[in-house]
Amino acid sequence: MARRIATGDPTPVRWLLITVALGFLAVFLVLPLVAVLAEAFAKGVGAWWVALSGEDSRAAIRLTLIVAAIAVPLNVAFGLCASWAVAKYDFPGKSLLVSLIDLPFSVSPVISGLVWVLLFGAQGLLGPWLQAHDLKVVFAIPGIVLATVFVTFPFVARELIPLMEEQGRDEEEAAIVLGAGGLRTFWSVTLPNVKWGLLYGVLLCNARAMGEFGAVSVVSGHIRGLTNTMPLHVEILYNEYDFVGAFAVASLLALLAVVTLAAKTGLEWWHRDEIAASRRH
Amino acid sequence: MTAAARAGFRRVIPGFGPTLGLTLAYLSLVVLIPLAALLMKAAGMTPSQWLATLSDERMLAALRLSFGGALAAATINGVFGLLVAWVLVRYPFPGRKVVDAMVDLPFALPTAVAGIALTALWAPNGWIGKLLPFKVAFTPLGVMIAMIFIGLPFVVRSIEPVLEDVDQELEEAAASLGASRWQSFRMIVLPAIAPALLTGFSLAFARAVGEYGSVIFIAGNLPGVSEIAPLLIVTRLEQYDMVGATAIATIMLLVSFALLLLVNGVQKWHRERMGG
Amino acid sequence: MISVERLVKRFGAFKALDDVSLTVPEGKLMALLGPSGSGKTTLLRCLAGLDHADSGDIRLDGVDAAALRAKDRRVGFVFQHYALFRHMTVADNVGFGLKVRKGKDRPPAHEIAERVGRLLELVQLAGLAGRYPSQLSGGQRQRVALARALAVEPRLLLLDEPFGALDAQVRKDLRRWLRRLHDDMGLTSVFVTHDQEEALELADEVVVMNKGRIEQIGSPAEIYDHPASPFVFQFLGNANRLDCLVRQGVGAFGGWSFAARGVPDGPGVAFVRPHDVEVGPADGAAMAATLRHAIVLGPTVRLELSLPDQTPFEAELGREAFSRLDVSPGHAVGLTPRRVAAFPTQG
Structure with a gap:
C-alpha cells in the first residue's frame, strides 16, 4: 500500500512511537518469556531434564493431558451446537444466550473453582449425597475436569459464532433446496467454511485447558502425583524453592503457548486468502 | 388452522430443536447451575453474617486492591494498548507480523508461568528489579505489573480491527480542511475507535479484577497490603470458611456484572446515537 | 402447474405478502416486478420452501407444498448473491444436488460427472470445472449457480434478482442467453427483479407487486399499454x-x-x-x-x-x-x- 501523504506521520514521530511501543512489549511480553527459559536452563540441560523426568512431574503432565482430552472435545461439541443454533436461526432471547455463553470470561477463575466446591464439596449442596455413595468430585479428577470445562467453555463458540453469522444462511439454504438434509448440510457446507476458525478455537481452548491455574487450584486439593496438573506442580515446586524444577515445568507450558501462537499465526498466514474469501460476502 | 399456518412455526434449516436444546442443557449444567449454587449460598447468609463480612477490614482492603489495581492497570493498558495497535496498524516495519502475533502471548501463556516469570524479573534481585531504586514485586505495584501483562491483548485486539476500518479518507478530508495530524487524530480517529477502546478497557479490567495465577507469585500476599480478593477467597476456603469465601465471591461477581452492564449500556447508547 | 392461493406472510407487524394469488403457467418465464419491500422475494422464497407463509396454499403440480420440505420440492433456486459453496470447485458445486441424494435415487459417480460436464457445457463453462468460486467473474458465478440449480432437473426454476449484481454489459448478454436457455430446455421459471426493462424484455408474463399485493398480472405488452393502476404506470417508466x-x-x-x-x-x-x-x-x-x-x-x-x-x-x-x-x-x-x-x- 502506498503511503498516503496526508495521513503519513513525520519519520521521527513514527520511529519514536514504534520505539516506545516495542519497548513496552519487550519489557512486558518478551522478557517474561526469556526469563522462563533462562531460569529453566540456569543449571544446564541435564538439570532441566532431571526436573522434568521426575515421577511427580510425569504424573502432572499425564493428568494435564487427560483433563484437556476430556474438556476440549466437550467444549468443541458444545461450541458447534451453540454457534449453529445462534447463527442459523432467529429466536427470542438470542442476544441473552450469547451473553451467557461469554459469562465464564468475566468470572474470576477462583470463583469458577469455588462454585464446584459449593456444589460438590463436603459442605456443598450435593456433598452429603456424594459421600453416601462414595463418589469423589472435589479434590479429585472429576472436579478438575469440571473446573477446566467451566473456564474454557466459551472459547470455541466465541470463535465460531461471529464467523457463522457473517457467512449467513444462503449456502445452507442452497444446499437444502438442492435436496441435502440437515446433517449433510452441516458436514459438507457449514463445517468446511468454518474449519480454520474452529481450529483456532480448539487451539486456544486447549492452551487454556492445559494452562488453567486458579480454578483448578481451588478444586484440586494439591495431592502430589494424583491431582496435580502441570501449572499446580509449578506452584508447588516454586514454593519449595525448587526454582529449576518450577521453571523446567513452566518452560514446557511456555513452549505450548509459543506453539499455539505460532500455529495460529501460521494458519492465518497460509490460509489468509481462504479466510478472507470465507469472510467476504 | 391450515397446514401452511402450522408450517409457519417450522424452520427451513433443520436442527433447531436439538442444537438449541443441547446448547441450553450444557450451558445450564456447566455454567448456570454452578453459578446459581453460589448465589443460593449467598442468599442463605444471615444479615449478621453479611454485616460481619462487610466490616472485615482485610476483605475490604483486598477488594480495594483488586478493583483499584485493575483500574490502574486497565488505564495503563488503554494508553499503551492504543499505541501498540496504532503502530501495528499504521506503520509497516520489519518484523511487524511477529510482534503482532506476540501480543496474544498473555492469552496463551498459563498464568502460573507468567506469575513466576514476572516475579523473576521484578523481584528485588531480579533482572529488572535490580535496576530500580524501589521495590516492585511483593508490593501493590507488583500486583499492577501482573495485571498489565494479562490485560494488554484485550485492548490491542479490540482496537486493531476497528482502526483498520477507519477510512483514511476521513483523515485526508480533515487534513484538507486544515487540521493538524494531532487534531485529526483527536477529532476523527479517536471518536471512531472510542467504543472499541472502551470494550478493550472493560475486558482488561474485568480480567484483571479476577486474575489469580499471574498475580499471587509477584504480590507477596501481605494481608491488608498486597493481598488480592481472589486469593482471600482461596484462603477462606482453606480455613473451611465457606460463608466468607462465598461472600467475597458474590461481591466480586455482582460488581463485575454491574460494570459489564454499564459498559454494554454505554455502547448501546453510542451505537444508537451513531445510527446503526 | 404451480399455483399460489391467498398467501399471507407477516414479519412482525409488517405484511410482506397480503393475500397473494397467482398461477405460473407451464413452460413460461414469469417476472415478479416491484420495488424493494414489495414482497416479491418473500413470494419466491415461499415457493422454494425457504419461508413459510402464515396462511394460504401453494400447490406444486397439484400437491400441497406445505407437505413438502424445501429439500423435497424439486425446485431450483438461484440466489441473488449465488450462494455458491466457496470451498467446492465449480464441478462439485454443480454436482452437489445429485450427490446428496440417497440410495437408489443417487446416480452413480460417472453419471454425475457426465451430467455435470453437460451442464457446464450448456452454461459455457466447460473449461472451468476445477476452479473455485472466488476465481470466477460475477457472470461466471451466476452461470455456475444456474447450472447447479438445473442439475436436479427442477420442475420450477426460481431466480432472485438474477442480474442484480452484474454490470450493465454482462447483464444484457446474460439476459438474452437465459431467455434462450429457458426456451431450449422447456423450463418453467419465475424470476424477481426491480428493473422494469428487464421484466418487460425477458418475461412472458409480468406480475407487478407493491406493498405485498399484486397490482397487475399480464403480458409485457398488456402491462405497458394498459396499466391497471397509477402505481403500475409510474413504475414502468x-x-x-x-x-x-x-x-x-x-x-x-x-x-x-x-x-x-x-x-x-x-x-x-x-x-x-x-x-x-x-x-x-x-x-x-x-x-x-x-x-x-x-x-x-x-x-x-x-x-x-x-x-x-x-x-x-x-x-x-x-x-x-x-x-x-x-x-x-x-x-x-x-x-x-x-x-x-x-x-x-x-x-
Whole structure:
C-alpha cells in the first residue's frame, strides 16, 4: 500500500512511537518469556531434564493431558451446537444466550473453582449425597475436569459464532433446496467454511485447558502425583524453592503457548486468502 | 388452522430443536447451575453474617486492591494498548507480523508461568528489579505489573480491527480542511475507535479484577497490603470458611456484572446515537 | 402447474405478502416486478420452501407444498448473491444436488460427472470445472449457480434478482442467453427483479407487486399499454403526472380535454409519458408550455418544460425533430399528448 501523504506521520514521530511501543512489549511480553527459559536452563540441560523426568512431574503432565482430552472435545461439541443454533436461526432471547455463553470470561477463575466446591464439596449442596455413595468430585479428577470445562467453555463458540453469522444462511439454504438434509448440510457446507476458525478455537481452548491455574487450584486439593496438573506442580515446586524444577515445568507450558501462537499465526498466514474469501460476502 | 399456518412455526434449516436444546442443557449444567449454587449460598447468609463480612477490614482492603489495581492497570493498558495497535496498524516495519502475533502471548501463556516469570524479573534481585531504586514485586505495584501483562491483548485486539476500518479518507478530508495530524487524530480517529477502546478497557479490567495465577507469585500476599480478593477467597476456603469465601465471591461477581452492564449500556447508547 | 392461493406472510407487524394469488403457467418465464419491500422475494422464497407463509396454499403440480420440505420440492433456486459453496470447485458445486441424494435415487459417480460436464457445457463453462468460486467473474458465478440449480432437473426454476449484481454489459448478454436457455430446455421459471426493462424484455408474463399485493398480472405488452393502476404506470417508466378533473368519461386539464373512459366523475390523475407527447409550435396544440432546458442524451433530447400553472413537464424527442423545432430556453411551445392514461385520485 502506498503511503498516503496526508495521513503519513513525520519519520521521527513514527520511529519514536514504534520505539516506545516495542519497548513496552519487550519489557512486558518478551522478557517474561526469556526469563522462563533462562531460569529453566540456569543449571544446564541435564538439570532441566532431571526436573522434568521426575515421577511427580510425569504424573502432572499425564493428568494435564487427560483433563484437556476430556474438556476440549466437550467444549468443541458444545461450541458447534451453540454457534449453529445462534447463527442459523432467529429466536427470542438470542442476544441473552450469547451473553451467557461469554459469562465464564468475566468470572474470576477462583470463583469458577469455588462454585464446584459449593456444589460438590463436603459442605456443598450435593456433598452429603456424594459421600453416601462414595463418589469423589472435589479434590479429585472429576472436579478438575469440571473446573477446566467451566473456564474454557466459551472459547470455541466465541470463535465460531461471529464467523457463522457473517457467512449467513444462503449456502445452507442452497444446499437444502438442492435436496441435502440437515446433517449433510452441516458436514459438507457449514463445517468446511468454518474449519480454520474452529481450529483456532480448539487451539486456544486447549492452551487454556492445559494452562488453567486458579480454578483448578481451588478444586484440586494439591495431592502430589494424583491431582496435580502441570501449572499446580509449578506452584508447588516454586514454593519449595525448587526454582529449576518450577521453571523446567513452566518452560514446557511456555513452549505450548509459543506453539499455539505460532500455529495460529501460521494458519492465518497460509490460509489468509481462504479466510478472507470465507469472510467476504 | 391450515397446514401452511402450522408450517409457519417450522424452520427451513433443520436442527433447531436439538442444537438449541443441547446448547441450553450444557450451558445450564456447566455454567448456570454452578453459578446459581453460589448465589443460593449467598442468599442463605444471615444479615449478621453479611454485616460481619462487610466490616472485615482485610476483605475490604483486598477488594480495594483488586478493583483499584485493575483500574490502574486497565488505564495503563488503554494508553499503551492504543499505541501498540496504532503502530501495528499504521506503520509497516520489519518484523511487524511477529510482534503482532506476540501480543496474544498473555492469552496463551498459563498464568502460573507468567506469575513466576514476572516475579523473576521484578523481584528485588531480579533482572529488572535490580535496576530500580524501589521495590516492585511483593508490593501493590507488583500486583499492577501482573495485571498489565494479562490485560494488554484485550485492548490491542479490540482496537486493531476497528482502526483498520477507519477510512483514511476521513483523515485526508480533515487534513484538507486544515487540521493538524494531532487534531485529526483527536477529532476523527479517536471518536471512531472510542467504543472499541472502551470494550478493550472493560475486558482488561474485568480480567484483571479476577486474575489469580499471574498475580499471587509477584504480590507477596501481605494481608491488608498486597493481598488480592481472589486469593482471600482461596484462603477462606482453606480455613473451611465457606460463608466468607462465598461472600467475597458474590461481591466480586455482582460488581463485575454491574460494570459489564454499564459498559454494554454505554455502547448501546453510542451505537444508537451513531445510527446503526 | 404451480399455483399460489391467498398467501399471507407477516414479519412482525409488517405484511410482506397480503393475500397473494397467482398461477405460473407451464413452460413460461414469469417476472415478479416491484420495488424493494414489495414482497416479491418473500413470494419466491415461499415457493422454494425457504419461508413459510402464515396462511394460504401453494400447490406444486397439484400437491400441497406445505407437505413438502424445501429439500423435497424439486425446485431450483438461484440466489441473488449465488450462494455458491466457496470451498467446492465449480464441478462439485454443480454436482452437489445429485450427490446428496440417497440410495437408489443417487446416480452413480460417472453419471454425475457426465451430467455435470453437460451442464457446464450448456452454461459455457466447460473449461472451468476445477476452479473455485472466488476465481470466477460475477457472470461466471451466476452461470455456475444456474447450472447447479438445473442439475436436479427442477420442475420450477426460481431466480432472485438474477442480474442484480452484474454490470450493465454482462447483464444484457446474460439476459438474452437465459431467455434462450429457458426456451431450449422447456423450463418453467419465475424470476424477481426491480428493473422494469428487464421484466418487460425477458418475461412472458409480468406480475407487478407493491406493498405485498399484486397490482397487475399480464403480458409485457398488456402491462405497458394498459396499466391497471397509477402505481403500475409510474413504475414502468418515467411519467408526467397531471391532476385533472373527470366528468362523464372526459378528463380536463387546463384547456386540454381527453378521453378518460371508466373513470368516475371527480378529481383524477392523468399520466403522460415523455415520449408520448408531440412538441410543436404553440398555436393549435392541446397545451401551451415554456421550454426551460434542453438536454441532449445521445440520439434523443430531453426537454424540461413548464406548464402555465408552473407544473413541470418532461418531453422527449429525436435530435432531428428537435432541430426542426428550432426553439431555445424561454420560448413557448405547444404540447399534444399522443397517449394518456387516467385514473381516479386514490384515497
